[in-house]
Amino acid sequence: MKILVAVKQVSVLDDEFEMRDDGRDVDEDFFEKDLNEFDHFAVEEALLIKEASGGEAEVVIVTVGDDDADDALRTALAKGAERGVRVWDDSLVDADSVTIAKVLAKVVEREDPDMVFTGAQSVDFGHAATGMALAGLLGWPHAAVVSKLDFKPGDENATIHRELEGGLEEIMSVTCPAVLSIQLGINQPRYASLRGIRQARQKPVDELDLSDLGLSAETVKAASRVRRMYAPERGQAEIIEGSVAEQAARLAEIVKELRGA
C-alpha cells in the first residue's frame, strides 16, 4: 500500500515588492519560500491513514522543483513520510499546471501508488488544476476540495466529503486508485521541528530529470504562458454629496477627468 503526495514549494509575497524586469513575475528577492499551505493537510491526511493502519502504508512525497524546493520536500518528509522524489529540469521553469501534471503522471506510473493526494490548490497561483489534470492523464477518478476522507489500506473505494456552495455537503464514493485534492481544515497538520527537518536529510530522495521519466523538453512545453503581471492601480470610490445640481456637477467633473486621462 502506497500513498503518493504531490507537494509544491510556493512563493510567499512580501507586502512591498518590485516586479521582475521582464514584467512577468515578481522579483524573487521579494519572495520567501515555503511549503504550500494546502499540502500540509494533504501530507497529514496520508500520514493519518498510515498511522491508523499501524504503519501498513508507505507515504512518498513528490515535488517538481529545483534545489530550492528541497526545503519543502524535507519539511514534508520530517513529518513522517518514508521517502521523496524530486523532479527537475531547467526546461520546466515556465511549466504550467498541465505540464506539471504530465511529469507527475510519469512519477505515478513509476511508483504505482494506491492513492495520490494533492493540495486543493497552491497559495501562490491558485490554478487548482494540477490534481485534476493528473487524474485526467492517468484516467483515474478525481475529487476536488476533499474535506473529509474515509479510507484505509486495501479498500477498493474511498468515501469522501466535499463542501459545496450554500453550506451543502456532498458525500461521494470513488474507486481506487484515485487522485484526491485535499481541502484546508480536513485535519490538524503536525509541526515539523527544525531538528526533524534536518534529520529528514537522512531520508532517501530520488532526484530525477526528464529523461529518467522518459520525457523530453518538447513533451513538457507549456501550452500557456504568463504575458504580464502587474499590480493594477487601486480603484477609487467617492460618495457624492450635496444637492442634485451639485451632485450632477461633480459627476460631470469626474467623467471629464477620466476621459481626459
Next chain:
Amino acid sequence: MIGTEHDPQEVTRILFRDFPLWMMVVFYMAAVCALGSFAYGTYAQIRKYRRGVRSGAWSPFVERFVGMVRDVLSHRTVKRRDTSAGIAHAWIFFGFGLLFIGTSVITLEYDILGPLTGLTFWHGRFYLVFSLILDVAGVGLIGALLYMMYRRKWLGLPKLDYARPDRIPEDPDYDRSFYRREDWAFLWILILIAVTGYILEASRLVWLQHDATVWDYRWWSPFGAIIAHFLQAVGVGSEGGAEFRMGLWWFHGLLAFAFIGLIPYTKVKHIFTAMGSLMARDPDAKCHLPMADVDEEKIGFSELTDFTDKYLLNFDACTKCGRCHEACPANAAGYPLSPRDLVLSLRELADDKLSDVRLPEGPIEICGDGVNQIRPETLWSCRTCGACTEICPVGVEHLPMIVQMRRALIEEGEFDPVLQPTLRSLQKSGNALGESRRKRPRWTRKLDFAIKDARAEPVEMLWYVGDYASFDPRSQKVTIAFAEILHEAGVDFGILNEDEQTAANDVRRIGEEGLFQAIAEANIELLAECDFKSIVTTDPHTFNTIKNEYPELGGTYRIEHASAVLERLIREGTIQIPKNLSYRVTYHDPCHLGRLNNGFEPPRHVLSELGADLVEMPRSKDNSFCCGAGGGRIWLPEPPELQKPAEIRVQEAAEIGGLDVLVVNCPKCLNMMEDGVKGSGNENNFRIMELIELVAEAMTAGKPGQDDGAQEAVEVA
C-alpha cells in the same frame, strides 16, 4: 563546679548502669536493625538516582562540597524570603546536629575507640562543657519545633497548602494529604525525642541524687536540673527516678532508632538529599539552558529515565517549603502549574517506578493524564521567569526540567496549534510575528537620520534590535526613541537590518531546540562578519541568550542592556538631563534582566537621575513578578477565564497609590503591561512607559522651544 571529694575524671555520662545483659542485647539488636534499615534504604535511594542519566554534576567535588557546606552552615538559602522559618530551621538543624554529634561521640568512645584502644575522653571537664552545650541546643531545638508547629497549624500559609492547582478535588491525588500527615509525624517524632531526652536526663539526676559525681554537677545540664528539682518537688524520689529513667530510656532510645531507620524512606531524607542537591546546583540554571545534540536519536525528556541523576535527586530534595509555589506567576494566575507540585509528581512517579530491584518493562512515560504524570498544559503554563529555580533553598532546578520536557513535546507535536504558525514563521522568516525579513528595519523610516548598516561598515556599538522591538507598533516607538537618544549622544552604532533574526531566547525556552541552534548559529555567523566592539539591546530576552547561551555555540561578545548604556551615558555626562521628571513611578524588573542577570541597579540609577520618585512594589528585584510573556507564552493566547499575570502585576503597582507611571524595561513587558493596565481597569490611573521613553522625555523636555510638553515629544518619537 568540680568538687574535690572525688576524682573529677569520674564525672561522666551514665549510660547502661543497672542494665541486665538481655537489655544490652536487645539494645544492640535494635541499633543494628536501625542501621540496617538506614543502610538498605540509602542504597535503594542511590540505586534510584543512578537509574537516571549520569550528569557529573558533583564535580569538581571539593569545590562544590565546600560551597555546599557554606550554604548549609550559613542557612543562606533557607532564610531567603522567610526569615522566621529560616531561623527556626537553623535552630532545629544546629540543635539536632549537636545532639546527634554528642550521641555519636558517645558511641564512638563507648563502642569503638574504648574497646579498641582503651582511650576514653567522655568524662571530666570535656563531658561537662559538652553537656552544657547539648542542653542549650536541645532547648533551641524544642523551641524551633514548637514554632514550626505553630506555623503549620495557625499561620495558615497558602504556600503550605498542598492542594494542587493542576487537579480537581475529585482527583485521588488532589490534596496530597499524605504529605501533611508526614510533616506532622516528623515534627512530633523530633519533639518527642527531644522532650523525653530532658525528662530522661532529669530522672537520671533524681535517681542518682546521692551520687556526688552526678548530682553535684547537675547545673552543667541546667534545663535537666530544673526538671529534676521539679520532679523532686512533686515527690519523686531516687527509686521513682530510677524507674522513670528505665522507661524513658527505652522510649527515647527506640524512638531515636526508629527515626534513624526511617530516614531514607521519609521526608527526613532531605537532610542528605538537600545537601547533595545543593552541591550539584548549577548557578546558571535560571539563565542558561542545557545544550542538546540535535542530531541525536531523541531530544528532551519524555521518559523518566531521560532525567539525569541530579534531577532525580532534586525530586527528593524538595521539602515542599512552597517558596516556588508562591513565586510562580502561572500558579498565581490560576494556571495548572505549580513548580512544587510538578517536582512532587515526578518524585512520586520515580518512587513508584524506579524503586524496585528491577526497572519496569517498557518506557516510563512522563506526560499523560495518569496519576503522577505531568499534563502537557502544566508544562505549557510556564513563563520561564526562573523565580522557582532562583528561590529554591535546596537547589531544585525546575526550569531546565520543564524545558527538557517541552523539547520532547515539541518533537511529538504535543502543543497548542496556535503556536504552529509562530514556529513556522520563525523557521521561514526568523521572527515570531509572521512578518517578512525585509520588513524588519522598516521602523527606521520614521527617523530623520540614517542608521549605519553594521553589515557594511565598522561600528562601535552593534544594536541587536530583536523581534518585538522591530515589529510591535507600541515597542517601535521605544525603538525609535532609543535610536534618537543614541544619535543625540553621538554614539557610533549600527544595526543588522533585514539580516537580523530573533536571537531565539524564547525559541529555546518554548522547547524548539533545533530551531534555536539553527538561528543562533546563523546569527553568530552573521556577527562574525561584522566589525563592532560591543552589542546593545533593549530586549532582555535577547540580552540573556546572547550573553549566556551564545558562548557555548561559539559567539562570545561584550553585551549591554540599553538601561546599562543609558546609565553610563548619563553618568559620563554624554546625555544631558536638563529637566527633572517629577513623576511618582514604580519599576517592574524584567525577569530576564533582573533575576536572571542581576541587572537591578542601572535602571534604578537612571530613574533617580531623571528625578523620578521611585516607589518599589512589594515584589521587586529578585522577587519581581513576571509579566507573563516569557518562555514563548507571549505567542500563546491567555484563556479569558483566567487573570493574566500582567493584570496581577499592574494591580500590585496600582496599590502604591498616586502613581504616574509604571516603568518597564523590556519590549515584551511593555506589550503585556499595556494589556494588563487595560484589563485591570487602570488605564486612566497611570501610564505604562519604557525607561527609554522617560529618558527621551527628560532630554527633549528641557530643550529650548520644545518645552510644550513631554508627552508630545514621546508621541513624535
